[in-house]
Amino acid sequence: AQSVAQPEDQVNVAEGNPLTVKCTYSVSGNPYLFWYVQYPNRGLQFLLKYITGDNLVKGSYGFEAEFNKSQTSFHLKKPSALVSDSALYFCAVRVPSGYSTLTFGKGTMLLVSP
Amino acid sequence: GAGVSQSPSNKVTEKGKDVELRCDPISGHTALYWYRQRLGQGLEFLIYFQGNSAPDKSGLPSDRFSAERTGESVSTLTIQRTQQEDSAVYLCASSPSTGNTIYFGEGSWLTVV
Numbered sequence: 209a210q211s212v213a214q215p216e217d218q219v220n221v222a223e224g225n226p227l228t229v230k231c232t233y234s235v236s237g238n239p240y241l242f243w244y245v246q247y248p249n250r251g252l253q254f255l256l257k258y259i260t261g262d263n264l265v266k267g268s269y270g271f272e273a274e275f276n277k278s279q280t281s282f283h284l285k286k287p288s289a290l291v292s293d294s295a296l297y298f299c300a301v302r303v304p305s306g307y308s309t310l311t312f313g314k315g316t317m318l319l320v321s322p
Numbered sequence: 323g324a325g326v327s328q329s330p331s332n333k334v335t336e337k338g339k340d341v342e343l344r345c346d347p348i349s350g351h352t353a354l355y356w357y358r359q360r361l362g363q364g365l366e367f368l369i370y371f372q373g374n375s376a377p378d379k380s381g382l383p384s385d386r387f388s389a390e391r392t393g394e395s396v397s398t399l400t401i402q403r404t405q406q407e408d409s410a411v412y413l414c415a416s417s418p419s420t421g422n423t424i425y426f427g428e429g430s431w432l433t434v435v
Contacts, residue, residue: 242423251413252365252426298365309355309378310415310424314364 210235212301214313221289222321229284229316231273231299241282242300242310243273252298258282269293289320324348326427328414334433335404343399343430347416354397355415355424356389365413371397404434 211234221227233239240259244252256267258275266272273284282299299313327346335341347354356368367381371391382388386404391397401408411429 244426251428252415254423254425257423309367309370309381311367312357312365 210239210301210303210311212299212311212313214297214299214316216316217314218317218319220319220321223291224288227284227286227289227293227318227320229297229299229318231282231284231313232280233282233299233301234280235301235303237303240302241273241275242302243267243271243282243284244298244300244312246296246298246315248295255284255297289318291320291322294318294320326414326416326425328412328427328430330430331428332431332433334435337406337434338403340400340402341404341432343401343412343414343432345397345399345414345416345427347395347397347414348418348425350394351416351418351425352394353417353424354391355417356397356399357413357415358383359411359413359429361410368399368412401432404432406434408432409434 213232215230242257243255245255246252255271256265258265263275271286273282275282296315296317298315300310302310329344352373354371357365358368359365369389370378386402389399411431413426413429415424415426417424
């Protein structure tokens with residue numbers, strides 16, 4: 209069975225500082241990894257994904273994530289946080305089989321203070 | 323349409339009533355998913371449709387929940403005899419094929435009173 213762990217319920221960072229939102233996964237075989245963001249009272253928006261290739265993936269709004277196979281991690285990062293980045297962030301994993309669902313972590317609330 | 327469309331966006335219903343939630347996936351997407359998100363919690367997988375294959379219903383929490391999809395088009399999630407614990411956002415998503423990005427709708431916010 210596949211699973212995702214987001215160890216932090218909340219991450220606090222000051223505007224302009226770098227941010228990291230942690231994610232580790234467990235899956236049999238090679239994973240497809242995703243980050244989504246959810247703003248208040250909205251659905252989920254896709255940020256970025258790792259399928260194969262370069263371990264550093266760049267996505268929307270200046271976010272990036274690094275796939276680390278040995279540590280089974282896919283941490284989300286941004287060099288300089290904005291107040292508008294404050295939202296709920298979900299990491300997700302699936303396996304590249306012919307029939308698989310997306311398994312989500314429980315989410316991490318990111319709060320960026322002015 | 324350009325994105326996944328869900329209706330109604332908000333629904334308040336009385337305990338014991340049945341509700342139907344509708345999802346229009348992105349045109350051409352073969353896979354369709356339903357998830358549930360309770361207040362302050364993560365996403366709970368409910369059901370997955372992939373083309374003409376038998377759906378994966380392993381996430382449905384009880385026999386009061388059911389979903390249908392006709393071909394590769396609209397899906398309906400039905401909750402019978404609603405209970406207060408069914409109050410949640412029901413999110414629909416679609417993707418063009420397994421392994422590619424999944425795109426979510428804005429959700430149907432269900433409140434059972």
